[in-house]
Amino acid sequence: MSIQNIKVGKSVRYRWYFRRVIEGHEIRRTKLLPAGTTRATANSLAAKWDADMYAGLNRVRGVKVTIGDCVRAHIVAEAENWKDAHKRIKILEKWAPEYAFQNALDLHDWSRKFIGYLRATQDHQGEPKRPLVNGTIKNILSYLRAAIRYAHMIGLVNVDQTARMVIPPANNARYNYPTRRQMLTIARACKNRQVRAAIRIAFYSGMRRGEILNAEVTDLGFFLRATKNGHARIVPIHPRIAVLARHLAFSISMSQFEKAWIRARTIAGYTQTRFHDFRHSSASEMINAGYDLRTVGEVLGHLSLSSTQRYTHLEVARLAKAVAQIGKKRDTTAPSVH
Template identity: 25%
Template sequence: MSSRELPPEPADAVERFATHLRDEAGRSPHTVRAYRADVVSMLTFAAERGVARVSDLDLSVLRAWLAARRAAGSARATLARQVSAARVFTDWAVRRGLADTDVGARLTGPAVRRNPPSVLRPDQAEALLAVAAADTSPVALRDAAVLETLYATGIRVSELCGLDVSDVDFARRLVRVLGKGARERSVPFGAPAERAMRVYLQTARGELCRSATESAMFLGVRGGRLHPSSVRRLLDRRQTAAGGPAVTPHDLRHSAATHLLEGGADLRSVQELLGHASIDSTQIYTHVTAERLRGAFDQAHPRA
């Protein structure tokens, strides 16, 4: 759906809104694309009903748009995002003088059911890392360093692929990560990840690199920056060899967070490590650890 199909005033508002999200609010490219598409959908729906200006939007139009989205089969998570996009847009429109009233402030959407994340047991994570470390080819050494870094830090796969060599501080065992919303944070890693990264840098990265100016920490087989899809494939290969359950890079992130909490880390520290803007996003891991505690209790206590 294109903003070119909109009347001139809302079409201009969409582009200004997208620029605001990108340049002022620091939203990720994915969020900018999603919110822009949602707002175009909303304003197109309104225009088809004779609402040609942002200032003429009202709550009934927004609710009718969401009802149409629901009838078209939008999932609960998608509807929740569309509500968020509409609310952010109408708030922005008031602050920019395009509307007098924030009609989206009273808009509500469905609660999103959050399933517990998929988490490896510590022994399964150890088996995966051991299999990756058993091979000494350049690609295998890279794979081992990638998996050790993902599990040690809990960073997102996009954050891992965005790392440059200069982002790794071996002296302090920290990686500098650029996360969602262009927020930068430093994440610690342990001795096993340090060893894997040092071996990769000293013996494998030069074999993969095709350009002296390439700054990426982790490289693909063609010498360029490693892509998230390649990380997913290498994880599939290594996990199949380890004989464990299917796992994604995000499952390693979930596992790292859960194992930190089970080891005694406090929730705020885990929030900082994961780069969550809100602790609500980190709370889900407390449910996982509580379920594990219940399982252990039921199995071991004589009066469970």
């Protein structure tokens, strides 16, 4: 961020600062904003002054503007207006090493390589990592594209090259619902006690992996303080995992978890199964038992029914079975109705 809070006497004011090292030379600029300036105004001014500085440096030194520069400028000026600011910034920070120093005018080949890395099952050090699906990849690239377009709008980059970015289609329709038998087969193949327990908990709760590892066990159920949608919730504990849930504390790292999980599903013969698929299995089991989409969505922690609509086909299939029973003869001794 290029805005600082500083104390002047008894009041707090905003100060803009710019710092960048170019060809071994440090470029610094700073400016104290007038008293009474709001945070929104300060951010807007900072974005403009940052753009002016970059534009000047580009003309004088021919310095390239990176995607990282664009993202920083976008966050400073617009983050307060984003409804999903916390989520977006967290995602941008996570993948910053992959784009921070990439030229914002050279996007085609870079975006193809970036997509390949996001889909890969190993990181740059050869350690296992979770491959991302097209929808998630599209969201990440959309955030970066928006930042570059903003940078072009304020004059930070001379040409908008975002049309050259490769954006994958977000068709992530996957109908993989591991059965209880498949879940148990993978769990039995797992040598790590904590991962084995997480597999069973995932199937019987519908919780995400991160939620399982951080859940607090209470008398009411699993208490999830931090969730994907930002709202705490409680997930009732299924009787089949009650003892397991109350006597197991998770201390495994994500990399250890991923290694054990990939090894277990490979040994079990289900190499295409994702850990997240057990969440779909939970939804399937509840719907097939007769529970409506709204109830299923509440268990899974969906903020809106639209997130649960992906399971509509399951509910329709259940209703179709019910409709098929209409008119079937149940008791041949029943009296006829005239």
